[in-house]
Amino acid sequence: MNRIKGKVRYQDIEGGIWLLEGEDGVQYQLHGGDRSLYQDGRKVTVQGQVAQDMMGIGMAGPLLEVKSYE
Amino acid sequence: MSLGGPFPSKVLADACNYAHRKGVLIICAAGNSSSSWVSYPAAYPVCVAVSAVRYDKTLAFYSNRGRRIDIAAPGGDMNVDQNGDGYKDGVLQNTIAIRDPSREDYSLFQGTSMASPHVAGSAALVMSLGVTNPWEVKKVLFSTAQTPPEERSKGYGAGILNANSAVQRVVLWRGVKKVLIALFFLVALFLLRKKLPRLITSLCCGTGLLAGSSGFFFLPFFTEIPAPVAPFLTRGLGDWDIFWLGAQAHGHPLFYSAFAPLILAALFHKWRIPRAIVAGFSAGVASVIVSCLFAPSVMGHSFPLPIEKLWLLVNGIACFGLGLSLVSKEDKT
Incomplete structure (x- = not known):
């Protein structure tokens, strides 16, 4: 389980994807979580797992499966 | 494939290798994290990794880049309107509507996912011309790619995809090579006959020769050919299986055999002019069949088994023998 601090950002590529610009310098792609997480510019700390066995059409970084956030 | 992830997977790698072994050319989006790594499956050596360029041919801001890119293609950039058409420079496509999969829609998109199908479509065009060997298709696409505005190693691979050049290259070069090989066969035919043909005979033989080998591939460069006859007029017999059976069936044993020349010979051997045409046709078919054996890269199609x-060898000899007997018949009558 990872705990990642960062900023939620919407990017209009591949029809629209949600990223977490981590303070660790990594750009994650958000997966899961509820609607209120997905606000462009929101600062959050996400608890989740970096999925090693998933891929998608976004291709903009590791997929972060959200377990909880604050 | 317009999908990917940052981690390798054995299952995916095995699947790609398997498809590659079966003659599939795998073309993948390189990824959208503006970084110098390439996502998987694009990163596998058997896959072609495609980066995205925008209207001014520079790399799009989101595109992955670096030395591991194989080729670049248009992927759109929605932050600009460089072509001045009043719309953002996305790639317009018809797909399921955003956030409503029950509807379809036309929308502008940007991404290496939009770049990769440009390459796949161009590869399909090349394959539809009879060049089906993945390695040859790659060679055509890479060698005709346009010079990028910056150093290739920055993330353009072989350069920027140029579908028109790729198709022209195949039509012209493959056509010219096929004609030259076929002419060699025709000359051999007359040398074996030990007698020079009359002008009219050689003209008829030449016409048949083209029909059997390259087709009249040069005609579209001079005049417009009506669509229904164009495929059969501009392509040799060896490519006709593509129109009837699809590119996957290319190399069909019936089209790479003495079947058509034999039938034509049976029908027309009694008359001098048609006989000369069929003789040339047989020599043309023989040249294609034998080239498939000894110069598969000219044909762009392999017969591995x-x-x-053996089938090609037997039929090549049969076609050539048939042509020889037809041109020799003239001496007796």
Whole structure:
């Protein structure tokens, strides 16, 4: 389980994807979580797992499966 | 494939290798994290990794880049309107509507996912011309790619995809090579006959020769050919299986055999002019069949199985023998 601090950002590529610009310098792609997480510019700390066995059409970084956030 | 992830997977790698072994050319989006790594499956050596360029041919801001890119293609950039058409420079496509999969829609998109199908479509065009060997298709696409505005190693691979050049290259070069090989066969035919043909005979033979080998591939460069006859007029017999059976069936044993020349010979051997045409046709078919054996890269299609090679050899000899007997018949009558 990872705990990642960062900023939620919407990017209009591949029809629209949600990223977490981590303070660790990594750009994650958000997966899961509820609607209120997905606000462009929101600062959050996400608890989740970096999925090693998933891929998608976004291709903009590791997929972060959200377990909880604050 | 317009999908990917940052981690390798054995299952995916095995699947790609398997498809590659079966003659599939795998073309993948390189990824959208503006970084110098390439996502998987694009990163596998058997896959072609495609980066995205925008209207001014520079790399799009989101595109992955670096030395591991194989080729670049248009992927759109929605932050600009460089072509001045009043719309953002996305790639317009018809797909399921955003956030409503029950509807379809036309929308502008940007991404290496939009770049990769440009390459796949161009590869399909090349394959539809009879060049089906993945390695040859790649060679055509890479060698005709346009010079990028910056150093290739920055993330353009072989350069920027140029579908028109790729198609022209195949039509012209493959056509010219096929004609030259076929002419060699025709000359051999007359040398074996030990007698020079009359002008009218050689003209008829030449016409048949083109029909059997390259087709009249040069005609579209001079005049417009009506669509229904164009495929059959501009392509040799060896490519006709593509129109009837699809590119996957290319190399069909019936089209790479003495079947058509034999039938034509049976129908027309009694008359001098048609006989000369069929003789040339047989020599043309023989040249294609034998080239598939000894110069597969000219044809762009491989026949890997020993039984296929044997079939080609037997039929190539049969076609040539048929042509020889037809041109020799003239001496007796």
